[in-house]
Amino acid sequence: MKTEMEERICPKCGCVYTEVPALSRVDNETLICADCSTKEALESIEISKEEQEKIISIIHRSTCG
Structure with a gap:
């Protein structure tokens, strides 16, 4: 089971995120x-x-805290 969260960069806003990506x-x-x-x-x-x-x-x- 994968325990690390994969970092991705959103091509729309340029922010780094680790949650499951969405389809544009x-x-x-x-x-x-x-x-x-x-x-x-x-x-x-x-x-x-x-x-x-x-x-x-x-x-x-x-969703935070």
Whole structure:
């Protein structure tokens, strides 16, 4: 069983992440971080960038600690 988390760099935002990658909705090929995946989903239902950032912040607060 693999115990180390593999570090990846998200091609959309450039951030390093270790969680399971998501498949981009844009091309259905590119692996991206969870935050960018969430943003793509929110963009698809026309949520503003400001609201997207609020939602991402809430997700981080509820999943960390």
